[in-house]
Amino acid sequence: MARIALDAMGGDFAPRATVAGALLALAELDPVHSIQLVGQTAVVDAQVRELLAGELSAHALHRDRLTIVEAPDVIEMTDKPSAVVRGKPLSSMAVGLRLQSEGHSDAFVSAGSTGAQMAMSMVMLRMHTGVKRPAIATFFPSLRKTVVVLDCGANVDCSATELVQFARLGATYAECVLGRPNPSVGLLSIGEEAEKGNAVTKEAHQLLVASGLNFIGNVEGRDLPAGGTEQHDLDVAVCDGFVGNVLLKFYEGIAPLMLETLTRAGIDKDKLEAGLRHLDYSEHGGAPLLGVRGVSIIAHGKSSPRAIKNAVKAAAQAVRSGMNDIIGERLAAASEGDVE
Amino acid sequence: MARIALDAMGGDFAPRATVAGALLALAELDPVHSIQLVGQTAVVDAQVRELLAGELSAHALHRDRLTIVEAPDVIEMTDKPSAVVRGKPLSSMAVGLRLQSEGHSDAFVSAGSTGAQMAMSMVMLRMHTGVKRPAIATFFPSLRKTVVVLDCGANVDCSATELVQFARLGATYAECVLGRPNPSVGLLSIGEEAEKGNAVTKEAHQLLVASGLNFIGNVEGRDLPAGGTEQHDLDVAVCDGFVGNVLLKFYEGIAPLMLETLTRAGIDKDKLEAGLRHLDYSEHGGAPLLGVRGVSIIAHGKSSPRAIKNAVKAAAQAVRSGMNDIIGERLAAASEGDVE
Numbered sequence: 015m016a017r018i019a020l021d022a023m024g025g026d027f028a029p030r031a032t033v034a035g036a037l038l039a040l041a042e043l044d045p046v047h048s049i050q051l052v053g054q055t056a057v058v059d060a061q062v063r064e065l066l067a068g069e070l071s072a073h074a075l076h077r078d079r080l081t082i083v084e085a086p087d088v089i090e091m092t093d094k095p096s097a098v099v100r101g102k103p104l105s106s107m108a109v110g111l112r113l114q115s116e117g118h119s120d121a122f123v124s125a126g127s128t129g130a131q132m133a134m135s136m137v138m139l140r141m142h143t144g145v146k147r148p149a150i151a152t153f154f155p156s157l158r159k160t161v162v163v164l165d166c167g168a169n170v171d172c173s174a175t176e177l178v179q180f181a182r183l184g185a186t187y188a189e190c191v192l193g194r195p196n197p198s199v200g201l202l203s204i205g206e207e208a209e210k211g212n213a214v215t216k217e218a219h220q221l222l223v224a225s226g227l228n229f230i231g232n233v234e235g236r237d238l239p240a241g242g243t244e245q246h247d248l249d250v251a252v253c254d255g256f257v258g259n260v261l262l263k264f265y266e267g268i269a270p271l272m273l274e275t276l277t278r279a280g281i282d283k284d285k286l287e288a289g290l291r292h293l294d295y296s297e298h299g300g301a302p303l304l305g306v307r308g309v310s311i312i313a314h315g316k317s318s319p320r321a322i323k324n325a326v327k328a329a330a331q332a333v334r335s336g337m338n339d340i341i342g343e344r345l346a347a348a349s350e351g352d353v354e
Numbered sequence: 355m356a357r358i359a360l361d362a363m364g365g366d367f368a369p370r371a372t373v374a375g376a377l378l379a380l381a382e383l384d385p386v387h388s389i390q391l392v393g394q395t396a397v398v399d400a401q402v403r404e405l406l407a408g409e410l411s412a413h414a415l416h417r418d419r420l421t422i423v424e425a426p427d428v429i430e431m432t433d434k435p436s437a438v439v440r441g442k443p444l445s446s447m448a449v450g451l452r453l454q455s456e457g458h459s460d461a462f463v464s465a466g467s468t469g470a471q472m473a474m475s476m477v478m479l480r481m482h483t484g485v486k487r488p489a490i491a492t493f494f495p496s497l498r499k500t501v502v503v504l505d506c507g508a509n510v511d512c513s514a515t516e517l518v519q520f521a522r523l524g525a526t527y528a529e530c531v532l533g534r535p536n537p538s539v540g541l542l543s544i545g546e547e548a549e550k551g552n553a554v555t556k557e558a559h560q561l562l563v564a565s566g567l568n569f570i571g572n573v574e575g576r577d578l579p580a581g582g583t584e585q586h587d588l589d590v591a592v593c594d595g596f597v598g599n600v601l602l603k604f605y606e607g608i609a610p611l612m613l614e615t616l617t618r619a620g621i622d623k624d625k626l627e628a629g630l631r632h633l634d635y636s637e638h639g640g641a642p643l644l645g646v647r648g649v650s651i652i653a654h655g656k657s658s659p660r661a662i663k664n665a666v667k668a669a670a671q672a673v674r675s676g677m678n679d680i681i682g683e684r685l686a687a688a689s690e691g692d693v694e
Contacts, residue, residue: 155611156611170544170551170553204595212510212594215596234603235600235604236604236606236607238607239604240607254552256543257596257597260597260601261575261601263544263574264575264576264578264605267577268605268608270580271497274497275632276630281621282621285621289615289616289618289620292619293612
């Protein structure tokens, strides 16, 4: 019974990819869920009709779980996030998030400007008590389970306390949405010993030991693709948003290099592309913005219909799990613990 | 006419891999170059004899360019770098570096403890004027040319001035040793705009603009495997040692993940391993420790004979190019520029 607002106008391939993604999601979601397509009604409606008359005609039976919500303004990628918050109150992002803050929607998904989505989510959903800025959580495929890495770009120059907050947010997400009981948390650093790292990491290590989380200590870059250390599986890896963003984009750039290198080595390109698809993070359902009161999922700007579908499904799972309330409770409990 | 001291005792597969690497290098190097194998004479000599009597018998003709230099102490990976400097003056690292500081050798290569090599190189070779700590430069394969990334772990919590120094060191290395005229330098950050990044990066951006280097601006994680941005090829990428070390180890961990994923997708494992070999950074000849007066090359702890051979060849090229003197001149010129 989640009502998911989807920014129909956001992303490089909108509105076609977003509308198609919505239709694909409806087919896979439990029928209690519905989608609110937010955007310029005429444009969105025409896109829905075109897809239902054509390649997605089999999806016509889901049409009644799809509503279109008018949002006349469009955010351009060149718009500054801060300017958008006040300057475009009728953009699809503003309207979509307002639905949620006013109780008419349960989650928001967008493939539009990440900066704008973050700024607007902070203002319109507001933050959980004690959280100053949200963190972007992304999913790194590994040899074991997918690793939740955060922050991946919302925060640079983080304090040790913020890193611990990221750990709590990521652990709650891993538990509620990914179904990992007592998720393990690692601190990304340059050596496994507690005294390895930069000043903030070393301080965060000590705080994490005392955090009550299932802290497995420092992890290194290689432990992300490995999915853990020799001793422990890794569910959540914590780092500041500078390191996380560099890593995420580096990871994005690896597939083309692998593809080119292995094609040159005489391996069939189609086979490689099919094999590498498993490693495509867009398959893993968008990056949740954690710490806001509510659900706001950042989809990649280049999202395909399939990526949008996965982001919508991740949003539905976040709502269904009650993640938002649980995060609120845990942060409150942790801050009470600090006071005692 | 380079005399290269090789730490025969350093690395997971020493002395077999180091001695074999030395013999392989001699076969490929110009005959004016020689190698000093530093270690426990009896052990090293027995290893040389064994290899020359067996699989490397064809290399016997290079034996006269190989000398063995006695170093009775052995550094364990559990030894603290700071303790090793004073505590093991007769280790293979100390003896090998002393040969260079006393003018009996031109370069030093080791696959032993990175921390110990860095600490000892600083003390025994000393630093170029104005350099407080050396930087570790590594080579990232890309879709275009190999990118020199530094620092990869010698320095955490760097200042903006230190990042500029890394840029100068890396650019000189790229020019002298890799033969890249007027190498381009990018600052690793989380967006291409000058105002994107953490506090240190933003400050470093401004300093790099005024540095006289061929600064192409900020680069992002994805520009490393791409070998540059849409506008510019990338020769040197600068970051602090925390970010660089996390990235390097992450990159190390990617190949096993790719191999496993693509094998599961039905692609032949041998073909994949052959194809991925091109991306193995150990093929690229060890990581130079830049900023010390002299040549000190860090080989990977798991170096194969082939990796040792490449590290020795990189050392020979560094000597032949006069890199060390040129770095000294450029740093002096830059610091004079600062004074004016």
